Amino acid sequence: MKAVELSKSYNPKDFEQRIYDQWLENKAFSPDKDGKEHFTVVMPPPNVTGILHMGHALNNTLQDIIIRYKRMKGYRTLWVPGTDHAGIATQNVVERQLAREGKRRQDLGREKFIERTWQVKDKHHEIITSQLRKMGCSCDWDHERFTMDEGLSKAVREAFVTLYERGLIYKGQYLVNYCPKCGTALADDEVEYENMPGKLYDVRYPYADGSGYITVATTRPETMFGDVAVAVNPEDERYTAVVGKELLLPLTDRKIKIIADSFVDKEFGTGMVKITPAHDPNDWECGRRHNLEAINLLNPDGTLNENVPEKYRGLDPVAARRLVVEDLKEGGYLVKETDHAHDVGHCYRCHTVVEPYLSDQWFVSMKGMAQKALKALSDGDIVFYPKRWENTYIHWMENIRDWCISRQLWWGHRIPVWYCKDCGKMIVSRTDVTECPDCGSHNLEQDPDVLDTWFSSWLWPFSTLGWPEKTADLDTFFPTDTLVSAYDIIFFWISRMIMASEEFMGRAPFKDIVITGLVRDKQGRKMSKSLGNGIDPIEVIDLYGADAMKFTLCYLAAQGQDVQIDMDSFKMGSRFANKIWNATRFLLMNAEGRNLVPVTADRLNVMDKWIYTRFNAAVTAIDKAMDSYRFNDAAQTVYSFFWNDFCDWYVEAAKQRLMHGSDEEKDLSISIMIDLLEKSMRLMHPFLSFVTEEIYQKLPGTDGLLISKSWPEADLDFVFVKEEALAGHLQEAVRIVRAARSQLGIGPEKRFSVVIRPAEGFEASDLFEDQKALMASFMGASEVIVDRTASADVSQAYPSGAQGYEVFCFVKEAIDVDAEIRKLEAEIAKAEKSLEGTMKKLNNPQFVSNAKSEAIEKERSKKAEFEEKISQSREHIALLRKLS
């Protein structure tokens, strides 16, 4: 045959782009119409605010590996790609742009602002999808979705209106987390708490009747203008007498009462708490229990409003606090200030301090949905990998609170609610409303707010497949199978998808939930834009290639543990890809002019049988690893099979036959290796997609694309347990001689003869005899003699050995006798120590009666081994002594 010649070095840039285009042209990512079962993965949609980072690379690598594996296994695989409009985050990006131009969003107006945001979306979308292509993601672009495209917008409305009709969505005035900078409400889990230094102020509130005063402790004195009561614990005997008395609120002329409420901690501060319902969640609850008014002190921009005395109006809370403290001090109200570190909520997008803020918002009632979501887990409909995340999920679901879904933003899905400005009617509708159904007025106004971003992404597993329409896709590919995500969005996204799916589809959206770790830098810090410690996947691809990146990430992705990497980490994948390239290059060179023949079991020698056995073991191990999402195990198996077994041992051994064999032997040898290479490409394709595809297409006898070929299922006809063990002995003998050579400082150019003396009944004696030539070449020996009777003059040689045989290297002149004797003595000491441990076990009657029989058997063989080692070494010492 005429073989293709590979370029001298591995250069992924030469083919990665071309291969990806080829996959696209051949529609290789489309679900195969004839497959057996479906297998669906939906990609967690990246935000269109930025570009993909290493975390995305890890996620998408694992998804791609799963998808490619399942595709080769014959499933109808669909991987749905897409992006998320990312409400606040994207709006912030645009607002920052505007700020640089000295403008605010109000200067543009809603329509123009949204238009501009779409441009930002388009730009980032372009970058993100090109990154995914460069990574080699085999997602079906025909199924790509965006959370704000037409179909998904329809799904959002359907979900909103349906929930409203089911009484699960309501509107009301509540205390919500509010970011003054973003100008919008936030959900509870969008607030990040950070411990900050602060002060605790003890403030005197005088009794209204002038009979003295009480002292309250507060960290936020500026909110005192919203105080409507002071609370004490009903069981606090210190204060039972004063409950009900009136106080005069300092700096104002307002009177408030002392009330009793059990939420007050007697131990904290003075045991007296000022109640400010509009500015503290606990106070809000307390106020509701006691029917107290809530006085809102804040404007939407976070400054103090007309409900505070004039001199404080318009100030931001920090400035107001300073002034209030000053005035309290002056009025003699401030008793003391103490340092008090406490957690302060910050906006998860812009990191501004979040204020509790009283406002009209829309909420989803969550308790009922959480119950169903919990049941999905307990029924085994969903399974977390690793399992420990189930606790996190359960805890969150059991403590769930209603979800604030309205956002005072412009970028997002407009809330599908209209208000009639004439009769005041509220209309919740799936379609746009232009006429009031009650009074017929056309004077309608849509709710100005948009929905939380997650209100669209929680529908992702079915909205992307066409819901609420009954589409063929939905019918075929839903429910999806595996979701791969990092743990930081279990609450935001995963939990809510499960709830939405249970609510709207009546079942879980996916079965397996694979939680990956976070990607960190070498200092263990999370990679982030602000720290500037992120690694751009494209940089990695440019330097090492996509396969190097994929393989390295997979190799490091152990069981949801965080991975710490830097640019150099990817060398490992790069070296491996290079190794594959070069092994192929060598084999193709040797295939030149040869006839490829069918490989049948009866024509195989012991090394052939060994490598086929190893191959099948690798297949089995990878199947097992993939079934439990142990990606690193799979990657390690691939690596050690191809590099250590195939290249280092098998191909090296085959060189003998290739160089010195008959034509027939050469044909057989190269045929076997090409066969194994072809199978290896299939085995490795999920992990190193580009280089395996490129090579596969150049192998003789292949046609079509590797991506669409079948997985190399384990072949029991090519598993040879006995030969595997025999080949192991051969390798060991080779290692012994190589080690001796290295230790004695004998260069590779120096040849010497080797005598192997097998013990009686040693199982590999015949093999050694048969494979003398091969062993000699591995050992660099001038000749190998297998001599059962030790007729050679062994006393002139360097002695060594293993269980079952001894090895004598005829290199008398190189031996430092004293050093070698010391070494052997050390080995004897070590073996004696091991023997002691083994004997302790074997002499222990409880071990013999309780331990598993394999364990006992193993100890017995260890005993024999150690004993042989000791006696062998003693003999060798004696031999060495004769030399000096």
Added chain:
RNA sequence: GGAGGAUUAGCUCAGCGGGAGAGCGCCUGCCUUACAAGCAGGAUGUCACAAGUUCAAUCCUUGUAUCCUCCACCA
């Protein structure tokens, strides 16, 4: 306050109830007609600490220490 994770070679990390592993780094020798991004050989560990369970513990249990993450509360 609650929950979870980590602690194994110089570094990054696998692993496992029965003789301690990988990659990188390091040392020695090799450009052996695929690959120096390579080949061969080698050194390095009280598997955090302490108790317990077990015939047997790096692995299971409990406690301790250090580090990290999440949740809740914080007047």
